[in-house]
Amino acid sequence: MVIDKNSERVIIAGGGPVGLFAAVRLSRFGIPVALIEAAEMVNTDIRASTIHPPTLDMMEPYGISARAVDGGMPARQWQIRMHTTGEKAVFDMGCIADVTDYPFRLQFEQSKLCAIMGEMLAADPLVQMYYGTKIEAFEQDDESVTIFADQNGERVALTGRFLIGADGATSSVREHLDLSFEGSMYPERTVLVTTTFPFHEHLDDISNVSYCWDTDGNFSLLRLPDRWRVSLYFPEGLSPEEALDDKHLEARLQSICASSQAFNITDKRVYRVHQRIVERYDHGRVVLAGDAAHINSPTGGMGMNGGLHDAHNLTEKIDKIWHEGGDLSLLALYSRQRKPIAEREIMLQADRNRKRMTEKDPEKRRASLLQLQKTTSDAEKHRAYLMKSSMYDGLAAATAIT
Numbered sequence: 053m054v055i056d057k058n059s060e061r062v063i064i065a066g067g068g069p070v071g072l073f074a075a076v077r078l079s080r081f082g083i084p085v086a087l088i089e090a091a092e093m094v095n096t097d098i099r100a101s102t103i104h105p106p107t108l109d110m111m112e113p114y115g116i117s118a119r120a121v122d123g124g125m126p127a128r129q130w131q132i133r134m135h136t137t138g139e140k141a142v143f144d145m146g147c148i149a150d151v152t153d154y155p156f157r158l159q160f161e162q163s164k165l166c167a168i169m170g171e172m173l174a175a176d177p178l179v180q181m182y183y184g185t186k187i188e189a190f191e192q193d194d195e196s197v198t199i200f201a202d203q204n205g206e207r208v209a210l211t212g213r214f215l216i217g218a219d220g221a222t223s224s225v226r227e228h229l230d231l232s233f234e235g236s237m238y239p240e241r242t243v244l245v246t247t248t249f250p251f252h253e254h255l256d257d258i259s260n261v262s263y264c265w266d267t268d269g270n271f272s273l274l275r276l277p278d279r280w281r282v283s284l285y286f287p288e289g290l291s292p293e294e295a296l297d298d299k300h301l302e303a304r305l306q307s308i309c310a311s312s313q314a315f316n317i318t319d320k321r322v323y324r325v326h327q328r329i330v331e332r333y334d335h336g337r338v339v340l341a342g343d344a345a346h347i348n349s350p351t352g353g354m355g356m357n358g359g360l361h362d363a364h365n366l367t368e369k370i371d372k373i374w375h376e377g378g379d380l381s382l383l384a385l386y387s388r389q390r391k392p393i394a395e396r397e398i399m400l401q402a403d404r405n406r407k408r409m410t411e412k413d414p415e416k417r418r419a420s421l422l423q424l425q426k427t428t429s430d431a432e433k434h435r436a437y438l439m440k441s442s443m444y445d446g447l448a449a450a451t452a453i454t
Contacts, residue, residue: 056210057198059196059213061083061213062078062083062213062215063215063216064085064218065215065216065217065218065225066087066217066218066220066223067089067166068162068218068343069100069162069342069356070218070341070343071219072170073111073116073169073364074367075087075179076114076116077114077367077368079173080113081367081375085180086180088210089182089185090186090187092183094163099161100350101162103124103160103165104442105154106442108158110361116169120168121160124159124276125160125275125276126156128146129143130157130261132262132409132420133265134265135265135267140257141421142428143434145157151444159275159276161276162356182201182203182210184203185202186224187200187201187225189228196337197211197213197337199211215337216339218342218344218363221344223340226330226340231331232330232331234331235326235328236327238324238325239288241285241286241288242323242350243284243286243321245282245283245301246317246320247316248278248279249280249309249311249316251308252275254309255309258273260275263351264308265417266307270410271285272409292322295322301317301320325406326347327348327402328346329347329394329399330346332384333383333386333387334380334384339386341359341363341366342359342360343359346394349399349402349406352441354401355402357443358394361393365389366390369382392449392450397440398443398446
């Protein structure tokens with residue numbers, strides 16, 4: 053076994069956006085980091101693709117936002133619309149231009165965001181990257197945490213002052229803490245399809261981010277620089293194989309926008325959506341962040357953003373402990389500040405978004421659309437809605453918790 057007892061560092065489990073951003077922040081605070089990732093390299097799956105304005109605010113000091121904006125697709129406006137009639141409520145992010153230099157939703161693949169941060173960290177002398185390394189166990193005492201892991205068949209043990217579990221929805225850190233992950237699963241299967249078809253050239257006044265009611269269901273359209281992502285919702289009884297069947301997907305896409313040629317699908321995947329959360333995020337010197345602590349419906353694009361906000365808050369607390377003599381109660385404060393926001397501002401809001409868009413009753417749909425149109429026609433209500441949906445309200449609420 054390779055044993056490294058150097059405790060003057062923070063160990064981060066998970067090389068996704070949350071773990072990588074935590075590593076970037078800690079390094080800039082002058083805190084050494086060991087980042088542990090089970091995969092052999094940065095994940096290349098698109099996964100999340102929406103970055104909200106406050107997240108861009110947070111990443112700006114490190115040069116991440118500039119690179120993301122340069123390579124991404126800003127959505128200054130986004131909409132909720134009746135696909136069959138073209139009626140819509142259009143939200144204009146310019147309403148909050150006074151609070152951010154990024155008054156838009158940025159469509160930029162999670163994989164590319166991770167690649168930017170991974171590249172930065174690979175050249176950082178304060179950061180050690182351990183890819184192909186799976187945490188098998190860990191133990192902690194009053195001063196440190198030691199992890200035991202398998203690195204390509206070789207056993208390794210690393211010690212640090214803290215362990216951040218940012219290793220996703222199937223978190224091994226959460227599992228080893230033996231924590232309950234309370235919540236539920238939505239009955240519908242969601243199919244995410246990526247296609248090069250230019251919807252913007254065929255659908256009148258479509259926004260780069262559009263949530264749509266269709267005759268028999270609903271779908272969402274998110275535009276990336278060279279392709280579109282289409283989220284489709286299918287009945288509970290459909291098997292994964294049936295949901296991903298090429299003929300089935302082709303018929304569904306043709307129902308959204310008829311084309312004389314078959315759709316060029318570059319990626320397709322089916323998944324179930326969960327809403328789950330742990331009771332608390334801090335457990336001695338081991339702390340959870342992102343999907344390891346909470347997962348939610350992707351409707352509204354708040355999952356990855358909420359995890360990045362966790363990382364921002366948590367690393368601020370660790371910096372105060374490390375450099376200013378703060379005690380571990382700051383980790384409990386992190387949990388108190390972020391958990392209620394995940395519950396009330398992220399999970400609840402995402403659930404409402406999903407239920408609104410999966411509503412089948414035509415009268416209830418129309419009532420929702422009329423209410424949304426009233427909101428966008430009132431400057432004060434419009435701004436308030438955007439401050440909430442863009443996650444600024446949640447961040448302000450977290451800061452107010454002591």
